[in-house]
Amino acid sequence: MGRIIAIDYGAKRVGIAVTDTLKMIASALTTVDNADLWDFIVKYLAKEEVDIVVLGLPLRLNNELSEIEPRIQKLIRKLKHEYPHLKIERQDERFTSKLAVKAMIEGGMKKKQRQIKGNIDKLSATLILQDFLERCHY
Structure with missing residues (x-):
């Protein structure tokens, strides 16, 4: 039984x-x-069995896709070509960065740690994955 991996795709960094x-x-x-x-x-993917890849769906408040979506689509095409057995899913990622920061504050993370952008990115990916699990009843 394989895992589910979530990707919070950003222009500079990617949370996983x-x-x-x-x-x-x-x-x-x-x-x-x-x-x-x-x-x-x-x-x-060479060392872990993965069944599903969940990519954040970067919607704006007006439900339009953000400018990063074409780069995500390119990644999806590459994944489907190289790993046709993988199921690709999308999950709305609105507010995940803000929720990640809030969770870090509530969890007592020091300000210096919260300022490390990578911490926000990987926590955002975790929130995307948790939302997906709840939506799909895993």
Whole structure:
């Protein structure tokens, strides 16, 4: 039984979260530079069984897609070509960064740690994954 991996795709950094093998718990995994994302995916998929990749759907408040969507679509095409067995899902990512910061504050994370952008990105990916799990009743 494979995991579910979530990607919070950003122009500079990409937050990544993953479930346990039972697909019950979403956990922050890492943050990678955008330029290193494909190498990370290839290495991760070589060592871990993954059934589903969830990519954040970058909607604005007016429900229009943000300017990063064409880059996400390019990644989706590459994933489908190189890994046709993977199921690709999308999850609305509105407000995940703000919720991530709020969670860090409420969790007692020091200001210096909260200012590390990678922490926000991987926590945002975790929130995307948790929302997906709740929506799909995993």
